[in-house]
Amino acid sequence: MILIVAEHSNGKLSKSTYEMTQAARDLGRDGQVTLLVLGSGVATVATQAALLADQVLVADLPVLGTYDPEVWAQAVAQIAREGEAHTVLIGGSRSGREYSPRVAVKLEAPLVEAAISLKFSDGTTVAEHYTLLARVVERVEAQAPTVVVSIHPGAFPPAPARPEAAEQYDVDLELPAPRVVVTQRNTIKSKRVALQDADVVVAGGRGLGSAEAYAQLVEGLADQLGAAVGATRAVVDAGWRPYSEQVGQTGKTVQPKLYLALGISGAVQHLSGMNKSKLVIAINRDREAPIFKIADYGIVGDVKEIVPAILETLKSNR
């Protein structure tokens, strides 16, 4: 079987789960497409999953209420073994990238990280992924029949739901106790669309000058466009924005239909997190800024003058 570990939050399947399902349907290898739902109080998530998969496995346990990499890896590896999964698909989220290597080691399987293509042909799994700060596409071939693959967010189209619901089965798991004690959680809940699920991202850099200007201009434009808010490493380091909004090598990788870069010069580490965006618009004072090399549309100018003018124009056109 093809085992997909469903990603979900707030009682809803994440976009990444639909994308992984499409990757599984396109894989070209026999086997039931199986969605595994891990969590606590996940009945509604399982119902959504039933419209995507051939079968749904549900582990609804209090201990799965909070994520731990060792617990997750154990759960997934156990189900993969029992179901004789030949392909295990895991989300390319931070947590997915974190526990998927443990699953691969447990299954003695090769790991492909953040795959952007995945095919089974002539008896082997072939995949592509980015290397060298997302500047190179590397094609790899698994040297074993069982593979573990994390799927790059946005690389596959979301699979359409089916009219008929698949069977759901409860599963028993033997889970280890977490060894890392979490003493405090600072979760940032945004009222906006999640960064990785957004069609439009408005991101800002140091060029905004201050946290206040950032809130007014970047958030203001994001609200006008129904967009998610992103930030550069420098802005997060300066304490203007929370880490959860960071885009780039050490933050999130996004691939929206439109990425608006405001006051962002375009360090290679930032570009690696957004350079696959369908359309890039940049506003920056420095004509030589690297962001303009990957921009479809750009304005050389002061974001603090131009963005208020954009907001004004958008409002007067309504």
Place this chain on the structure above:
Amino acid sequence: MGLRILSVIRQVLDAEESVKIKDGMVDLSSSKLVLDTMDEYGLEEALRIRDVLPETEVVALAVGPARCEEALRTALAIGADRAVLVETAEALDVITVGNVVAQVARTEQSDLIFCGGQEADWDSQALGAAIAEYLNWPQLTWTTALDLEGRTLTGTHDVEEGTESFSVELPAIVTTQQGLCEPRYPTLPNIMKAKKKELRRDSFESFGVRSKLKFIRSEIQVKERMRRILDGKDGSAAAQQLVEFLRNETRVIG
């Protein structure tokens, strides 16, 4: 006896250099290569522990081709006590490298391992977790602050939607990133001293592993961009044009 810390390093293309491809493979032969900055933060944390607990030993480890010796010499010049190079010309996947590192850690009786959160060569975030699983150790990824008290490691790290404070007993694996600390530079006396420090070469064959992935082809993919760059001296005119562009080329606004 003091703590034994392993600092895993990789030698990568300098971020300012452009990527070259030859015969379908990345060609680094004429490019500037550096010790990955992601790994420097872990080395710095190891040295800070040694600053406080002088009996601590810090070993730098690289798994890769002979040229990685340069990066190990840099690590020695920054302050590592000695270095180990598992030399192989073969391209290895991250799980296999994790297996080799875990075997070295067993031999070295390491208590704590640092490695970069995502190295700039293979864009992998998997090395820390792979080593941890082979050793059956806990892992802390993307740390932003660390404090060691006896054998209890506390700190903060980044998670999907925010941050967490944690506490864990050694042994443990920690992955590092920019912002964790300010790495020190090698000083001239330390560069001289580094030349005399031990650099051991372990035979790759003795680890009994082979790559789980075959690397078929690499290519540079550049997305075609329109690159319509305007002068924004007249802010309101530029804003008008941008809104027109949004209207005509996207469905973001009606």
